[in-house]
Amino acid sequence: MKVNIIGAGVAGLSLAWELSSQGVEVHVYERSSKIGEQACSWFAGGMLAPWCEFENAEPVVLEYGKQALSWWQQVLQDDSVIAKGTLVFAQSRDRKELQRFSRRTQGYELVNQETIASLEPDLANRFQQALYFKDEAHLDPRLALLRLAQQVQKNGVQIHFNQDVKPEELLPEKVVDCRGYQAANDVGSLRPVKGEMLIVRTDELSLSRPVRLLHPRIPLYIVPRDDQHFMIGATMIENGQGHHFSARSMLELLGSAYALHPSFAEAQIIEMGVDLRPAFIDNLPRVERDKNMWRINGLYRHGYLLAPYMARLAADSIIQNKHDIEKLSDFNFNEVTL
Numbered sequence: 001m002k003v004n005i006i007g008a009g010v011a012g013l014s015l016a017w018e019l020s021s022q023g024v025e026v027h028v029y030e031r032s033s034k035i036g037e038q039a040c041s042w043f044a045g046g047m048l049a050p051w052c053e054f055e056n057a058e059p060v061v062l063e064y065g066k067q068a069l070s071w072w073q074q075v076l077q078d079d080s081v082i083a084k085g086t087l088v089f090a091q092s093r094d095r096k097e098l099q100r101f102s103r104r105t106q107g108y109e110l111v112n113q114e115t116i117a118s119l120e121p122d123l124a125n126r127f128q129q130a131l132y133f134k135d136e137a138h139l140d141p142r143l144a145l146l147r148l149a150q151q152v153q154k155n156g157v158q159i160h161f162n163q164d165v166k167p168e169e170l171l172p173e174k175v176v177d178c179r180g181y182q183a184a185n186d187v188g189s190l191r192p193v194k195g196e197m198l199i200v201r202t203d204e205l206s207l208s209r210p211v212r213l214l215h216p217r218i219p220l221y222i223v224p225r226d227d228q229h230f231m232i233g234a235t236m237i238e239n240g241q242g243h244h245f246s247a248r249s250m251l252e253l254l255g256s257a258y259a260l261h262p263s264f265a266e267a268q269i270i271e272m273g274v275d276l277r278p279a280f281i282d283n284l285p286r287v288e289r290d291k292n293m294w295r296i297n298g299l300y301r302h303g304y305l306l307a308p309y310m311a312r313l314a315a316d317s318i319i320q321n322k323h324d325i326e327k328l329s330d331f332n333f334n335e336v337t338l
């Protein structure tokens with residue numbers, strides 16, 4: 001069997017892995033000259049944080065998101081998945097936010113100053129309490145995407161760069177549209193949720209795991225990367241258009257980072273990144289099929305968390321010629337395994 005995939009973002013490459021591991025001949029067509037150049041996946045935080053996301057996501061995100069950690073570990077086969085959990089803080093005036101967050105999530109432990117100091121010495125004495133989600137993990141999405149591309153190529157997948165393709169051009173062969181928000185003209189119900197992120201560098205602070213700072217209006221997360229780099233993210237602008245980084249977003253992100261730790265004031269700004277998260281009305285991703293054309297889209301803010309599951313769904317439908325594909329929106333809350 002031969003399958004053509006359009007788009008080498010996290011959706012397309014995850015599917016390429018699932019199909020090629022089962023002996024399918026896979027061709028990936030990517031409009032850019034290299035991995036990540038025009039992909040939303042390049043700007044992600046890389047948090048594998050299903051319990052934290054459960055705060056404002058459907059239960060299905062928790063249930064299937066939990067499987068992502070072992071999928072990435074198994075596929076990447078290196079040490080890029082860092083399983084050290086997440087710490088969630090609020091400033092003392094926003095203590096209610098911490099209580100609210102804890103009511104809406106699971107899988108955490110309420111930790112005190114002493115434990116915070118042992119987990120993140122540089123945050124010692126800055127916060128009295130935190131929620132510690134010890135089973136969560138993170139990865140550098142850029143390294144992960146590059147590594148995933150290498151792994152699928154080892155499986156025999158051919159990635160054709162500089163190929164701007166429309167799904168209809170590849171029919172009647174099997175084709176899977178994984179173009180993310182760039183497919184919006186063909187997928188009427190897709191909306192853009194703009195995200196702005198920063199990468200900064202400072203030697204004055206070290207973190208071992210992602211930290212979140214709750215705030216009623218501007219919740220923030222910071223994900224440590226190699227070489228004292230930190231990803232600061234991310235705005236969520238409904239139906240945000242274009243790729244400009246607004247002054248307001250810059251003020252809010254840096255202001256919150258400074259509130260987490262003053263050493264961010266002296267950090268060097270390395271990069272300002274912007275992209276559009278592809279989202280459906282229920283913020284859940286979908287695998288859809290029309291004869292020989294499939295589509296994975298709507299990964300919203302859960303690209304790295306849910307692409308593995310969506311890729312499995314799509315691969316099953318393609319290989320077993322299934323028309324009836326599970327809809328995540330039909331997921332029954334009682335199926336959540338705590």
Ligand SMILES: Cc1cc2nc3c(=O)[nH]c(=O)nc-3n(C[C@H](O)[C@H](O)[C@H](O)COP(=O)(O)OP(=O)(O)OC[C@H]3O[C@@H](n4cnc5c(N)ncnc54)[C@H](O)[C@@H]3O)c2cc1C
Nearest residue numbers: 007009010011031040041044045046047165180195303304
């Ligand atoms: C600031 C920010 C932070 C985020 N943080 C996280 C996070 O911490 N965890 C998480 O899980 N998710 C996160 N996300 C969400 C995640 O990035 C997206 O859900 C995911 O990247 C969508 O992946 P995709 O493969 O569908 O689309 P994309 O990554 O956009 O990939 C689509 C690919 O298709 C190619 N393409 C488009 N049109 C064509 C064409 N005509 N021909 C050939 N190729 C084409 C593009 O060049 C691109 O490479 C974040 C997003 C943003 C913006």
